Amino acid sequence: MNTVSRTVLREQIKEILLERILRGELEPGERLVETRLARELGTSQAPVREALRDLQLLRLVESEPFRGARVRAVDDSQLLPVFPVRAVLEELAAREAARKAKGEVGVLDRELEAMRDAAARGDWRTQISHDIAFHRAMVELAGNEPLLQSWLGLGIEVSTAFAVYWTFWDQSDLAEFHVPIVEAIRAGDKARAGSEARKHVRRTERVVRRRTRAAERQMPGRVEVPL
Secondary structure, eight states, X not given: OOHHHHHHXXXXXXXXXXXXXXXXXXXXXXXXXXXXXXXXXXXXXXXXXXXXXXXXXXXXXXXXXXXXEEEOOOOHHHHTTHHHHHHHHXXXXXXXXXXXXXXXXXXXXXXXXXXXXXXXHTOHHHHHHHHHHHHHHHHHHTTOHHHHHHHHHTTHHHHHHHHHTTOSSOHHHHHHTTHHHHHHHHHTOHHHHHHHHHHHHHHHHHHHHHHHHHHXXXXXXXXXXOO
8 A cells, every 4th residue: 555545544534533533423431443443444454543643633532551542531621721722723714714715715604504404403413523624614714734733733623522512502503603704704804703713712612611610519518609
């Protein structure tokens, strides 16, 4: 197998596993056995091993000596530090997308419609997959490779997927939150696009913080002290 085809195969396997994790088909803590995955996907172990390493970099998978790879379990305390950094990156991405897209936002429109369709069916996992795809497409529209790599390095898939499960939002609202970003980028309004992108990330962060506080209040032995 040459280098190019092996790289393509690794990416294909990574995308398959990523989709399964985000859809909940592979649950937190579940073992990812290379031999089993290779047999199921009809390939050798090498590209499976490489795909698992890529997912480790995205913090979706964790690996321990002699125990192999597992789907990583993530809680809100691990998500919260991501949001301030993500807000800065996506604000910049939206501003640059508004400047460079020249009104061509078809890719964003398609992901938005896919989110709406999933919301109408009550399909959370598909909606979240398209939510993630929307944000990645926005960052890619910025046309800045270092920005894209920085965004990918945050493990946005993790923070988005786990942040919006069981939220305080209606599914239709979650889809419509993206509309002001699309409209601003379509109009070429850099300031508004950046502001809407930052607002969008901060909205999600507030939900996670509310969820964290609610969980803390339910902890045994915790006493509320009036402020």
